[in-house]
Every structure is written in C-alpha cells, then in structure tokens.
Amino acid sequence: MAETPERVGLIVSSSPHIRGPEDIPRVMWTVIAALVPAGLVGVHFFGYYVLTVIFLCVGSAVATEAACQRLRGRPVTVNDGSAIITGILLAYILPPSVAWYIPVVGAVFAIAIVKHVFGGLGNNIWNPALAARAFLQIAYPTPINSDWRILEHPGALQNIVLTDDKGQLVGAITRATPLFKETGWETYDYMSMLTGNTPGCIGETSAIALVLGGLFLIYKGYVDWRVPLGFIGTVFVLTQVLPSSVETPWANDPFYHVLAGGLMLGAFFMATDMVTTPLTKKGLAIFGIGCGLLTVLIRFYAAYPEGVCYSILLMNTVTPLIDRYTQPRLLGGGKTAPGGKG
C-alpha cells in the first residue's frame, strides 16, 4: 500500500449524497396537467378558437424563454415546463375571442420583461401571466375589457345572441365577467358557474374544473391549502359583511362572488405560484387572506368589477416583506428574522 494514496476516479462531493424525487420539471408538468380540465371546459363552452389562443400564448412564451436564455448566455430550459405554464395561464385569463396578436404580445411581455429582466425563473417578483394581463389591459383596453365576440360557437354559452335582419344567427357576444354590471345582463345560476357556462375568460369560468386541478396540486404537495382557503374564505366572509359601493344583484351574495370571475383560477393557480409567494406556511396564509381582502375591496369600492388579478400582483409585491416577518422559529426559541438572534 502506498503511503500517499492515489486517486482512483471517485466522485467527491458535499453531503447529502442522495436527493429526493422532486425537481422543477416534475412540479411544472404536474401543474400543467392540473390546468388541463379548465382548458377543456373553455374549449367546450367557447369553441375551438380558444385552442388557437392557448397555442399562441404557449408558443410565444416558450420561444421568448428560449430567446431570452440564449441572449443571457444561460442554458435553455424550456423543457422544464415553466414557460408553458405562463403561456397557459395567460391564455386562461384572456377573452375567448381575443385577436391573435394580443396573446403574442402578452406572452412576450410576460417572459421577457416580467421574468427574464428580473433574472429568470425563481427571481421574478410578479406572476408573469398576471403582470402580462395587467399590461394588456392598459395596452388594449377595449378588446380586453369589452367588445367580446364569439362567432363560431354560440351554442352552449349563455350570452347575447346576435342575429341579422332575417333572424339568422351571426354570432354571440360574451363579456368579461359575470361581475360586469350592465343593463339587460342577468345574473347566473350557481350551477352554470360551477360548470363554467358563464361569460368570462378562457380558463376561469369552471369552478369545478379549477377546484379539481387545485385539489390535485394540494394532494401532490405543490400547493399549500392555506392560500386558496385564505383567499376564497376571505372573499366569502367579506362579501357578506361589507357594504358594496356598487349596486348589483349579487352585491352581498358570497357564493356568487366566490364562483364568479377569476377567483378560483387565481386562488388555486396564480396565488399559489411558488416563486412569487411567501416561503413559510404562515406567510402563505397571510398572502391568501391579503389577496381575498384586496379582491373584495376592488370589487366593492373600485371602478373595476374584477379584483383578482390586481390583488395577487399587489400581494406579490409585498411578498419579500411578508417573508421578513414570517421567518420560521429557531429551535429552542427566537426567530430567524434579520438581526434576530433570539
């Protein structure tokens, strides 16, 4: 035996030498799977054009991700599924009849500006899809907020059917959300709202499809139940107790508020985005409740009928602050908070 041992090509690395099964692609592709039911419902009620919108969003998001990563000299990781999720989520919060270029602009903005300008996956402050939606709302207010038209698939949807002079069907108009108050528009029954047979964006109308997907993610451990429960629960409670400044038939109907608009999609798929939400359980609970509170405040006291998008974006903004005050408790006492030596 040699006194000075020679190397024999062994791998030397830090412990631990084993790792758990979770990785980024596994999480992302599971989320994609959980999003499928809501998309199928969208296709069913709004027609095949929504598939075009989804593909435009996903295609643009993936292409932008690859381009940004190449420009930044980083490995191209489009297979991890994260850009695909952004694309799908963006499509789900766009009008079913949206013109082709709007999804493209939105997806490029989401990935290039909201995600990669801040450093790519893991470093973005805001949910890319939601920030893109907010951007589109300012850039294209009319097609996003009103003037929704579905030409090819008016059958199943509860909407205003347009006929020509001879009574021939030429199309149908849907609108942004069941929360939109306009004369002549009625409220919707709970069953329609559960199945998704209501006006709304591509993937947000079916509470059942979204809850199914969301529960699956909770079961897989990728979504913490505190967020959707805190979010939906807060909306449910506050819409009962707070007086609304807008007079609507559904003003103090908590079930209507919970089922309408983007709440379910937001609570299960947007407010649960790992990157843009707090780290700890306590932080996530605060995040969910904060989203619910802001949603109700916007719906009741602002000029805009829907509040989910902005409430989540605002809570994303304060996520580092929430993190700061919800650090885990150090074993044996004290906090891990900045400066906290316990």
Next chain:
Amino acid sequence: MGVDGTLKSFSGGIHPPSDWKSLAKDKEITEAPLPETAYVLTAQNIGAPSKPVVAKGDKVKKGQRVAEASAFISAHIHAPISGEVKGINFRPHPVTGARTPTIVIKRGDDDDWAPGLNEETNVDALSPEDIRNLVKEAGIVGLGGAAFPSHVKLTPPPGKTVDTIILNGAECEPYLTRDYRQMMERPRQVVEGLRIIMKCLGVTSGYVGIEANKIDAYDRVKSVVGDDPNIKVELLEVKYPQGAEHQLIKAITGREFKPSQLPLEAGCVVHNTSTAYAIYEAVKWKRPLIEQLVTITGDGVENPGNFLTRIGTPVETLLSLAGMKPDANKVIFGGPMMGIAQQSIGGTTIKGTGGILVMREAPSWESHACIRCGKCVEACPYGLNPSYLSIFCEAENFQGAMEYNLMECKECGCCTYVCTSKRPIVHLIKMAKFDLGRQRAREQAKQRAKEAEKQVVASK
C-alpha cells in the same frame, strides 16, 4: 406527538426511502481479519489532536497507548494491533482531508493485550470518578460520527445539571445498520453501558430511543432492560434526523434547545448505543477503544455487512472484504445524508467510522435558481431558512447569512434532500462557514500584528 399518536417524534425532517437498510440489516457481525499494517491517525476526535508517545522502532502491544490527549477535549489513542511502530507519517484525514501525523504499526506475531488491560472490574465498587477515568483511559469518543470525547460528556461543567441520559439507537441515516446489529447482538452490554453512564452522572432517568423500523432491536433491548424502573425504551417515528441530539431529546423529553447549544442545556446527555457498548467494554473489562463495528454497504459492494474492524484498518482492505464492484464510483465515510465522500480508497478508518457506503453510478445534479417552493423551510428540523441561507451564501453575503443564523446550521442535509431546484444548500453553507473562519483568522492575525507593532513603537 408522533404521527400516529404513539411514536415519539419532532417537527421537520424527511423520509428518505427506508428499504436501503435491508442490504446489511440482517448480516450478523463478522470479524474482519487483522490488518497487516494499521495506520493510526492522531486526530480522531473533535477537539485537540492527540500527541504521539511512541517512536519508530518501538514494539507495541494491543491496547497500549500510542498517543495521548493533548487537552481536556481530546482523547488517548491506543495500538489497535500488537507489532512494531514503523514510523510517523503524514496521511490525509478521512473527514477533514488535512495532512495528519499517523502512527504506522506493522503487525507482529501475537494479538495479546498490553499488561493491565482486559481485566474484569467490579463496576458496583467504582466511583463516578473511577468510571470517568476508565473511559478517559480507554480513549472513547462518540461513535455516532461526531467523535466527541466521551469522558467530557461524563464531566458536566459546574452549574449544569444532568437529569436524563438518552441512548441513541435511532440510526436514522439510510443504509447504516451498525447500531441495529449492536442492539440485536449485544443488547446486554449496551444496556449495561447505559447503567454505567447513569451511575457516573448520578442520574436515575435513562432512555433508549429506537426508530420504529427496528422493532426487533426494540424488543431485544426491552427484554434486557426488564423491569428496571429507571430505563425506558422508546419507539420513535422513522424520520431523518431522528437520531440527532436535538431531535432525539425533543422526541423523548419534549425539551428544546438551540442548535448551537449542547444537550446539557436541556439537562440531557446523549450517547450512541455503540458508544455505550464501548463504555461498557472500557469500564467492565478495561478494554480501550481499538475496535469499531462498521457497516459496509451500498450497491457498490457485493457483500454488504457489519464488520468488526480494528481502528486504522486500510479502507482498501475493508472494501475488498465486502467486494467493491469495479464500477463503484463513490465511497462515503458515514451515511448518505451527512457522510464524507472519500477522494480515494487509500485511507484508513478512524474511531468515528461507523459506516462505509459505496455507491455505483452515484448521481450528480444540476442546480437551478431557488423557486421558493418552501420545502426546505418545512424540512429544516432546526427552524432555519435554508432558501435564504443558500442565496446569501451563494452571493457570499456572509452578513446576511449570519443574520439568518448561518452558524446554527448543523448540516443535516434535509433541505438539500428536498430541494426542488437541486441546490447544493449544505455545500454552500459549509463553504460560507469555511470562508468566514478564514476571514476571522485573517482579522485576528491583523489585530495581533497591529498590537505587536504598537508594543514595538511603545518600547522605542
């Protein structure tokens, strides 16, 4: 407290696959052949290294002291075999990698104990001081891996009271089965060891904590304990790191103390079951610590097993005993969670070597930016924020890392195991601690130089 209401446990932690233990679990203790040459490192414990007391050409007998403790937190080292000292060379330390003076002993013809050893004592007649001395004489260190000198643990500092002794039979590291075999084949000695420790510290409350996947060992230890009212055998949830001091004490007594504190803060002393065996051997039979029960396991060896080896045995000898496969590419001292990957198989065992894990096709992982999934925060059994720590350490923002209690991290590896982004969190933390240590040393040196300069100026 436990998940099903009966098993004791702690919060945080992880559940790595449990079937890896089956590789060596049922392999009875086998005596490894004596090494032709033993390489006895003079740094085998936490604390100060030991000072050689033999020189080239000396004849030594098994159990004879060859290096002595150089401080309070230090331990004597004994000849693992009888033979002749061939010299004192430098060899790399299997844990730190540092060049370490090593006493090289070539085996002689006999395997006889040095005089005065291997004699039965009357334990009942021994005073706590006698026990401490015997343990110190035997050079016993904690055999769970940290290798903390055991006589120090038997000497509580003034002002600290100990009311509970816990034997750690959790063996929560995947793959390792050494403590299980110890409890299966030597339960009487292990429990006697516990009684000796309790006697030494004047404590009447003793526990043996065993993970629920070792129910046979639990039964066996329990039957040995019999109706002793002072010793309780507790079944613990199978969860890593159940056998770490903080988690074991929390599970059994409900007491908490800070990660950087010693169990003494909670009035507890924890010893590994294998250490208890060694203490029994030292006190009852005056046998110094020259043997170590080592699990050699993993998919990189043909015959995994639990081998009784002399300390200082070349790793190569042990691996050929277990049949290292030609395509094995990772050799780890210890378990897969906290073990130290070896640069080569040219090293030797030390007192703290309780397991050698050999992996085939050892995986490597590509790491990504943290996606803030929060799994690490959930898994950290010490209540740290590994996500923030890894980001601070990666950016070499040591101030930030310190604010988030970098120094409280015990490097158990739970965070890194669960990390969705496969970030090398423990590695980053170790590097930061290392850099901080060097930074401090530099500052201290600078300070000393300044003071020396002042003195020179003043003397002029």
